[in-house]
Amino acid sequence: MSDLIAGKPLNIAVPCAGLAPGSPVTIKVFEPNGLGGDPVETLQAKVDDEGGVAETSWTYDYSKYKEKTHGAVFVLLVEGGGRVTLSEPIEFQELFDAKIQDEAGHPAAHREVVLHADRGENIPAVTDATGRVKKLVPPGEYHVELVGHAPKEKQIPPHDPDEAAALAAEAAALEAGALAAAEAGHELWVQLVSVGGTPLRNERVQVVDASGEPVGDPVVADDDGVVRVPVDEGEYAVRILGPEGTDDADDGSAPQATEGDALVNEPALSHVLACRFFDASGQPIANESVSARSDQDSFSLTTDQAGRIEQTASPAAYDVTIRGQTFKAGAVLVGEKAAQGDPYCFLLADGASDGGAGGGSDG
Numbered sequence: 593m594s595d596l597i598a599g600k601p602l603n604i605a606v607p608c609a610g611l612a613p614g615s616p617v618t619i620k621v622f623e624p625n626g627l628g629g630d631p632v633e634t635l636q637a638k639v640d641d642e643g644g645v646a647e648t649s650w651t652y653d654y655s656k657y658k659e660k661t662h663g664a665v666f667v668l669l670v671e672g673g674g675r676v677t678l679s680e681p682i683e684f685q686e687l688f689d690a691k692i693q694d695e696a697g698h699p700a701a702h703r704e705v706v707l708h709a710d711r712g713e714n715i716p717a718v719t720d721a722t723g724r725v726k727k728l729v730p731p732g733e734y735h736v737e738l739v740g741h742a743p744k745e746k747q748i749p750p751h752d753p754d755e756a757a758a759l760a761a762e763a764a765a766l767e768a769g770a771l772a773a774a775e776a777g778h779e780l781w782v783q784l785v786s787v788g789g790t791p792l793r794n795e796r797v798q799v800v801d802a803s804g805e806p807v808g809d810p811v812v813a814d815d816d817g818v819v820r821v822p823v824d825e826g827e828y829a830v831r832i833l834g835p836e837g838t839d840d841a842d843d844g845s846a847p848q849a850t851e852g853d854a855l856v857n858e859p860a861l862s863h864v865l866a867c868r869f870f871d872a873s874g875q876p877i878a879n880e881s882v883s884a885r886s887d888q889d890s891f892s893l894t895t896d897q898a899g900r901i902e903q904t905a906s907p908a909a910y911d912v913t914i915r916g917q918t919f920k921a922g923a924v925l926v927g928e929k930a931a932q933g934d935p936y937c938f939l940l941a942d943g944a945s946d947g948g949a950g951g952g953s954d955g
Contacts, residue, residue, distance in 0.1 A: 596652070596682055596683065596684050596685070597684065597685060598652050598653070598654055598664065598684040598685065599651065599652070599653060599654075599686065600651065601650070601651045602649060602650050602651065602652070602682070603647070603649050604619060604635070604637075604647065604648050604649060604650060604668065605645050605646075606637065606645060606646045606647075606670050606672070606677075607644070608639045608643065608644060608645055608646050608672060608673070609643075609644065610673065611639045611643060611646075611673045612639065613639050613640060613641045613642065613643045614638050614639060615638065615639040615646075615672060615673060616636065616637075616638055616672065617636075617637045617638065617639065617646040617670065617671070617672035618634065618635070618636060618637075618670070618671045619634070619635040619636075619637060619648065619650075619668055619669070619670050619671075620633070620634050620635075620668070620669045620670075620671070621633040621634070621635070621666050621667075621668060621669075622666060622667055622669060623661055623662060623665065623666060623667075624665060624666070624667050627667070627669070631669070632660060632661060632666065633650060635650055636648070639672075646672065652664065652666075652684045654686070654732065658731075658732075662711070663711075663712060663730065664683060664684040664685070664730045664731050665681050665682070665683045665684075666681065666682055666683075666684075667680070667681055667682070668682070683730075684730075684731060685728040685729060685731070686729065686730075686731045687726065687727075687728055687729075688707065688717075688725060688726070688727050688728070688729045688734060689724070689725070690724070690725050690736065691722070691723050691724050692719050692723045692724070692725055692736055692738065693723060694723075694738065698723075699719075699722050699723030700719050700723040700738055701719060701720070701721045701722065701723050702719060702720070702741060702742045702747045703718070703738055703739070703741060703742060704716065704717075704718055704738075704739040704740050704741070704746065705717050705719060705725060705736055705737060705739060706736075706737045707725075707727075707729060707736060708734060708735040708736075708737060709729075709730070709732050709733075709734055710732050710734070710735075711732060712730055712732065715729055715734075718742045718746055718747065718748055719742075720750045721750045722750055722751075722752065724750075724751050724752070726751045739939075740939065741919075741920075780799060780820070780822075780823045781819075781820055782818070782819045782820075782821075782830055783816065783817050783818050783819075784797070784813050784817040784818075784819065784830075784832070792813060792817045792832075792925070793813060794812055794814075795812070795813045795817070795832055796810050796811075796812050796832070796833045797810060797811060797813065797819055797830050797831060797832050797833060798810045798811075798830070798831045798833055799819075799828050799829070799830055800829050800830075800831060801826060801827075801828055801829075802826060802827045802828070802829075804829075807821065807823055807828065808821060808822075810833055863904070863905055863906065863907045863923040863925060863926065864903065864904055864905060864923060864924060864925075864926050865902070865903050865904075865905040865910055865912075865921060865922075865923045865924075866900070866901070866903075866924065866934060866935055866936065867900070867901050867912055867919075867921050867934070867935075867936040867937070867938060868898065868899050868900045868901075868934045868936070868937045868938070869899045869900075869901075869914055869937075869938050869940065870899060870937065870938070870939050870940070871939075871940055872939070872940060875899075876895075876897070876898050876899030876900075877895055877899045877914065877915075877940070878895055878896065878897045878898070878899055879894060879895060879897075880895045880914055880915065881893075881894055881914070882895060882901050882912060882914045883912070883913045884901075884903070884910045884911070884912050884913075884921075885910060885911050886908040886909060886910045886911070888908050889905070889906055889908075891903060891905075895914075900934070905923040906923065907923050908922070909922045910922065910923065912936075912938075914938075914940070915940060917940055919936075919938050921935075921936040922935075
């Protein structure tokens with residue numbers, strides 16, 4: 593079976609030995625199981641002046657033919673000079689190329705996905721380091737489902753190495769702390785992020801200069817955790833304040849962040865590790881032992897009846913293990929947990945209780 597690209601002309605050349613130049617040749621397009629009915633398309637051609645071949649072309653357009661066909665596999669039935677010939681099946685495909693984001697809006701890197709087709713079989717695929725899926729598929733409309741993290745042996749190289757490098761550099765900068773600089777135009781641009789990489793939305797902050805003097809009035813980060821403040825060229829620090837109306841006086845105990853430092857200055861007790869676990873049928877996994885480990889601490893917990901664990905934790909990334917399956921989760925701010933609900937939900941695949949493969953969905 594030959595594979596062809598939908599939307600591009602298929603050039604058809606029919607050998608016509610023995611037929612006179614100008615003789616008519618009819619080419620009918622059928623689905624393989626539809627030979628007894630009406631053709632999908634009927635094409636006309638004529639034998640060339642040398643009497644050797646009849647040529648024409650046909651373009652498969654999914655939007656044009658989707659209501660009268662069941663798929664994108666066809667055969668060509670050729671009639672001419674009293675002879676009938678049937679071609680081998682031909683299959684049209686199209687390039688599915690999309691950027692996939694997780695529930696938090698971040699690139700869904702190295703994730704297994706399922707492309708649910710509006711008709712036909714579902715198609716498994718894997719995202720690259722930038723969350724991109726690029727795969728030849730039967731023409732149609734698809735709904736993308738994130739399944740879980742792809743094991744190392746299934747991970748693929750980036751489709752666009754330059755984009756992947758830029759994304760990795762940005763991620764490294766976020767992990768190191770704030771992306772802050774008094775750039776040309778003298779604007780300080782700061783993104784506040786938690787250890788898990790989640791933007792700190794609507795945090796109230798005060799920018800101070802190198803001597804500790806406030807620069808302007810306190811400002812509030814936007815929904816992406818970004819603060820923009822006009823400044824003169826120089827070095828600045830950012831203090832995260834309490835809600836408006838609380839005492840903003842600096843008694844020396846308030847942590848500060850300067851350019852290049854992490855802008856995560858809440859004490860450990862303001863963070864919580866919160867996860868929820870489901871089995872392959874979507875049911876909460878209740879009363880199950882869970883272990884959590886980071887570079888700073890470790891502890892064991894038991895899920896409640898809703899499949900949840902929740903534990904005050906140091907602001908760090910944790911390896912969370914249940915039924916032999918290990919997932920990544922970060923401790924989040926208590927305020928974030930209260931506002932957004934479960935920050936991490938994980939789905940264990942069939943056989944997980946016996947050490948089988950599992951998948952996660954961090955939200």
